[in-house]
Amino acid sequence: MEKHPQALLIFSLIFITFSALHPVEAQDQKGFISLDCGLSPTDPSFNDPSTGLTYSTDDGFAHSGKTGKIKKEFESIFSKPALTLRYFPDGVRNCYTLNVTQDTNYLIKAVFVYGNYDDLNNYPSFDLYLGPNLWSTVDMNGRTNGTIEEIIHRTRSKSLQICFVKTGTSNPMVNTIELRPLKNNTYNTQSGSLKYFFRYYFSTSGRNIRYPNDVHDRKWYPFFDSKEWTEVTTDLNVNTSNGYEPPQAVMASASTPISTFAPWNFTWSLPSSTTQFYVYLHFAEIETLSSLDTREFKVELNGKLAYERYSPRTLAMETIFFSTPQQCEGGECILELTKTPKSTLPPLINALELFTVIDFPQLETNQDDVAAIKGIQNTYGLSKVSWQGDPCVPKQFLWDGLNCNSLDISTPPIVTSLNLSSSQLTGIIAPGIENLIHLQELDLSNNNLTGGVPEFLAGMKSLLVINLSGNNLNGSVPQTLLQKKGLKLNLEGNSDLICPGGLCVSKDGNGSKKTNVVIPVVASVAFVVVLGSALAFFFVFKKRKTSNNEAPISYTQVSDVRTARSNSEPAIMTKNRRFAYSEVVTMTNNFKRVLGKGGFGMVYHGTVNGNEQVAVKMLSHSSSQGYKEFKAEVELLLRVHHKNLVGLVGYCDEGENLALIYEYMANGDLREHMSGNRGGSILNWETRLKIVVESAQGLEYLHNGCKPPMVHRDVKTTNILLNEHFQAKLADFGLSRSFPIEGETHVSTVVAGTPGYLDPEYYRTNWLNEKSDVYSFGIVLLELITNQPVINQSREKPHIAEWVGFMLTKGDIKNIMDPKLYGDYDSGSVWRAVELAMSCLNPSSARRPTMSQVVIELNECLANENSRGGTSQNMNSQTSIEMSMNFDIGTTPDAR
Ligand SMILES: *[C@@H]1O[C@H](CO)[C@@H](O)[C@H](O)[C@H]1NC(C)=O
Ligand SMILES: *[C@@H]1O[C@H](CO)[C@@H](O)[C@H](O)[C@H]1NC(C)=O
Ligand SMILES: *[C@@H]1O[C@H](CO)[C@@H](O)[C@H](O)[C@H]1NC(C)=O
Ligand SMILES: *[C@@H]1O[C@H](CO)[C@@H](O)[C@H](O)[C@H]1NC(C)=O
Ligand SMILES: *[C@@H]1O[C@H](CO)[C@@H](O)[C@H](O)[C@H]1NC(C)=O
Ligand SMILES: *[C@@H]1O[C@H](CO)[C@@H](O)[C@H](O)[C@H]1NC(C)=O
Ligand SMILES: *[C@@H]1O[C@H](CO)[C@@H](O)[C@H](O)[C@H]1NC(C)=O
Ligand SMILES: *[C@@H]1O[C@H](CO)[C@@H](O)[C@H](O)[C@H]1NC(C)=O
Ligand SMILES: *[C@@H]1O[C@H](CO)[C@@H](O)[C@H](O)[C@H]1NC(C)=O
Numbered sequence: 001m002e003k004h005p006q007a008l009l010i011f012s013l014i015f016i017t018f019s020a021l022h023p024v025e026a027q028d029q030k031g032f033i034s035l036d037c038g039l040s041p042t043d044p045s046f047n048d049p050s051t052g053l054t055y056s057t058d059d060g061f062a063h064s065g066k067t068g069k070i071k072k073e074f075e076s077i078f079s080k081p082a083l084t085l086r087y088f089p090d091g092v093r094n095c096y097t098l099n100v101t102q103d104t105n106y107l108i109k110a111v112f113v114y115g116n117y118d119d120l121n122n123y124p125s126f127d128l129y130l131g132p133n134l135w136s137t138v139d140m141n142g143r144t145n146g147t148i149e150e151i152i153h154r155t156r157s158k159s160l161q162i163c164f165v166k167t168g169t170s171n172p173m174v175n176t177i178e179l180r181p182l183k184n185n186t187y188n189t190q191s192g193s194l195k196y197f198f199r200y201y202f203s204t205s206g207r208n209i210r211y212p213n214d215v216h217d218r219k220w221y222p223f224f225d226s227k228e229w230t231e232v233t234t235d236l237n238v239n240t241s242n243g244y245e246p247p248q249a250v251m252a253s254a255s256t257p258i259s260t261f262a263p264w265n266f267t268w269s270l271p272s273s274t275t276q277f278y279v280y281l282h283f284a285e286i287e288t289l290s291s292l293d294t295r296e297f298k299v300e301l302n303g304k305l306a307y308e309r310y311s312p313r314t315l316a317m318e319t320i321f322f323s324t325p326q327q328c329e330g331g332e333c334i335l336e337l338t339k340t341p342k343s344t345l346p347p348l349i350n351a352l353e354l355f356t357v358i359d360f361p362q363l364e365t366n367q368d369d370v371a372a373i374k375g376i377q378n379t380y381g382l383s384k385v386s387w388q389g390d391p392c393v394p395k396q397f398l399w400d401g402l403n404c405n406s407l408d409i410s411t412p413p414i415v416t417s418l419n420l421s422s423s424q425l426t427g428i429i430a431p432g433i434e435n436l437i438h439l440q441e442l443d444l445s446n447n448n449l450t451g452g453v454p455e456f457l458a459g460m461k462s463l464l465v466i467n468l469s470g471n472n473l474n475g476s477v478p479q480t481l482l483q484k485k486g487l488k489l490n491l492e493g494n495s496d497l498i499c500p501g502g503l504c505v506s507k508d509g510n511g512s513k514k515t516n517v518v519i520p521v522v523a524s525v526a527f528v529v530v531l532g533s534a535l536a537f538f539f540v541f542k543k544r545k546t547s548n549n550e551a552p553i554s555y556t557q558v559s560d561v562r563t564a565r566s567n568s569e570p571a572i573m574t575k576n577r578r579f580a581y582s583e584v585v586t587m588t589n590n591f592k593r594v595l596g597k598g599g600f601g602m603v604y605h606g607t608v609n610g611n612e613q614v615a616v617k618m619l620s621h622s623s624s625q626g627y628k629e630f631k632a633e634v635e636l637l638l639r640v641h642h643k644n645l646v647g648l649v650g651y652c653d654e655g656e657n658l659a660l661i662y663e664y665m666a667n668g669d670l671r672e673h674m675s676g677n678r679g680g681s682i683l684n685w686e687t688r689l690k691i692v693v694e695s696a697q698g699l700e701y702l703h704n705g706c707k708p709p710m711v712h713r714d715v716k717t718t719n720i721l722l723n724e725h726f727q728a729k730l731a732d733f734g735l736s737r738s739f740p741i742e743g744e745t746h747v748s749t750v751v752a753g754t755p756g757y758l759d760p761e762y763y764r765t766n767w768l769n770e771k772s773d774v775y776s777f778g779i780v781l782l783e784l785i786t787n788q789p790v791i792n793q794s795r796e797k798p799h800i801a802e803w804v805g806f807m808l809t810k811g812d813i814k815n816i817m818d819p820k821l822y823g824d825y826d827s828g829s830v831w832r833a834v835e836l837a838m839s840c841l842n843p844s845s846a847r848r849p850t851m852s853q854v855v856i857e858l859n860e861c862l863a864n865e866n867s868r869g870g871t872s873q874n875m876n877s878q879t880s881i882e883m884s885m886n887f888d889i890g891t892t893p894d895a896r
Helices: 367-380 431-435 530-550 581-587 627-639 670-675 685-705 760-765 771-786 800-809 827-840 851-867 877-887
Strands: 013-016 033-036 054-057 066-069 084-087 093-099 105-112 125-130 133-139 147-154 159-166 176-181 193-202 221-223 229-233 253-257 264-269 277-283 297-301 304-310 318-322 332-339 351-358 402-405 414-419 441-443 465-467 474-476 488-490 496-498 505-507 513-515 577-579 594-598 601-608 612-619 648-654 657-663 720-722 728-730
Touching (some): 125 147, 253 264, 304 318, 367 414, 367 431, 577 581, 581 601, 581 612, 581 648, 670 720, 685 720, 685 771, 771 800, 771 827, 800 827
Parallel strands (some): 033 054, 193 221, 414 441, 465 488
Antiparallel strands (some): 013 318, 033 176, 066 084, 093 159, 105 147, 125 159, 193 351, 264 332, 277 318, 601 612, 612 657, 648 657
16 A cells, blocks of 8 residues: 555646637527527517527427416516516426537526416426436526526537426426537536536626627626735737637736735635536736736645646637546635746736536437437327437336336437337328337237338347237238247237238138237248247247346447357357358358347357357448448458457348357356356456456557557447456457557547546547547456446446545545455555556546556556465356356257
């Protein structure tokens, strides 16, 4: 414990100077959304005379609600657009849907003025959600002057939903909704969004400033402490083009202490010690300095040095902020600017913004599924009151008739079941249903559907149950559907339906046709004994159900390749090659055994060359990977050979049928072992070290051994697979991209990866380099040390890196160690590993070690641990795990 843990903590300061991308644009309200809620759709848009902002009706943005108007006696206090409002008497959650630019920071404001619109004199209180996440609780009690909620939030998709949720008896309501896109690379956070706390400019003007002076329509309040400060102003133009672009009027005034030698102090109180915040300090030198004068000062936040010697630039602004969230002891914060000895002038500051961090951990539902379900909603004109906002999350607002899979908060939920039984549907079976590619159950029974049974249902790979009973469907049922394996199909009560061969339709004694109850799926040969096949079907189906309950299939791409057990080292040194689709069908025994499901499609067990096992990943057609990318990816993967990388055995590329065929990994993924989901004894420290060393070697090979080098982009514990000898191999290079080494050291690309493991610098800058993998690897290391989830909202610090940092300040390393290790480790080796992990997590990628350094360091940890000599419980995790590993019913569904 020689090192002081605090030394490991991550602080870093970012200093923005001009990026001066563009001169200040014309104030054209481009991208602005300004809704006057409750304004009649027949009323024209209007300009607010005080700001020049153009407001329009919210009709068409809200799906429900009624309009209201504040009472006459309040009209003297308020003006348009606050005079009208929309309120939501029906349903629990009501939402607005707004079109936005994806991955862009927006300033979002909602204004609430009650004004006794309902004559009840009862100020409402309700919850406000942004997409699936709670934004704020709006309590209007005592708010005669109304209230505003303001946030800066990065959009995750092309649409943004603002939802109003009833929490008591009062009806949620809203008067105005305003969205303003901000410049990229401003107000970035490590995670979470920014909730407005205050925004001051230091001036005696007494004037609030917003649009059109502020091109982004932020509202700046004047603040001045005349007892301590004097005001400095200028008429000259200040260059404000550093991205933040505050108004001229904000930067044209500043405060300095009256006494040259006094510090400039500013204090504020936050709700608690654990409240995280971001502060933005805007500076510009606006005094004309003589050649003898200097202004230079120290910037400190709560005594923590932010800047040792800072001089504002003449008539040009700079913004100082911390790249990591800050906290203040007891919630009491102080910002101090102190003149340096060399300086002849006191410190100066122009403006200050403060935001608290609000975490929005819940991901929105898979966007393809959302688009598909909305398409179906439109087709049938469904007006279910619960069908608003995100379809799947939060769980308590799950759309009526849907079921979703949202295994963990870091994976976008998917729609797995659609039940529109008895929903008075008319017309044909909506073609849009095909787009719900993750659908397992479809129940359209007891409606008035007409037309035929579409063939596309047979092509939906995940579907296990289809109930079309009690409709007026006609025509013949597609053969492919009847023959589809593992499908439970109910066609009862469609009197005009014909099944080829008369299998599904039988006439009863009265001469009217009646369909059979269930058509178990029969393989082409299985006409022989209907009962037999029914049983077989039941068996398969039952098993699958069990596996769903007991060992949920992970939807991250990696666990795709998880498997049951194989009996030999994959001897597949056969030439990497291209397989015909017919060969894929044969090798998977007609896709008999499902190993898992991933974002790109299903993964099946297969056998090549008689007895060598493989995992076959079928890429779904709707997957975002284009064909060209697929080819490029395959070519890349076929080049890569390393004992710590899961090998690509081959691929199939035949028309619509794309498949990747991988080496089979008998012991599944690392996370399963860490979570105990595989059963068996816990991995001991030595085994964990061995696994990370091997994973690090695999990664090191990608970075340094490949030509051109590769970035993995999705390093995480579910992507580290173990073979039957517990040898670790990195899987899933689906996200990898080659990157050039000479000249450019980074690649600008769309941010990909898994939340929690994602390098914040990459996220912020979009610049990909191999150090992003080092960051993710650091997270993996912490997971192995602590056995804590990467993100856990109920922990003091949700993110594992912050939590470890926080726990280390409290002293003993035992606080963070996985308790299941029972202290059985060499603490020297643990310390080294913790330090290494923290250095991998340095916010600045340049300061992170390379993978080669990581490998060396980890090998030394392992040597430390080995030299300790085995203790009683140390030795045999290997054996006991091997003994326990074939219990995973879910992955071995084939009967013996
Ligand atoms: C939002 O976008 C969708 C599709 O991109 C479009 O159909 C719709 O009209 C847009 N809505 C508005 C209000 O612009
Ligand atoms: C509402 O605003 C008026 C005028 O600005 C002020 O006098 C009054 O105190 C405010 N009321 C509340 C409850 O804040
Ligand atoms: C911000 O950057 C993202 C991609 O990184 C881009 O899609 C978006 O349009 C940019 N937004 C603005 C306002 O420039
Ligand atoms: C502001 O400063 C930047 C960088 O120093 C410069 O590129 C830009 O031209 C300046 N803008 C004006 C209006 O002077
Ligand atoms: C500023 O704060 C320091 C201590 O943090 C204190 O010594 C000093 O008196 C304060 N100055 C003023 C002007 O409040
Ligand atoms: C669909 O919902 C109905 C009740 O509304 C229920 O009886 C039926 O079992 C559901 N279908 C499935 C496949 O779960
Ligand atoms: C189907 O439509 C017929 C008339 O078109 C109507 O009589 C019947 O009630 C409808 N059935 C259902 C279940 O809505
Ligand atoms: C439709 O059939 C499926 C499978 O046979 C069954 O689970 C479901 O409950 C049925 N739906 C209704 C409304 O009976
Ligand atoms: C099915 O019914 C529709 C009318 O609902 C009719 O137009 C169509 O021809 C019928 N198809 C068959 C194959 O009978």
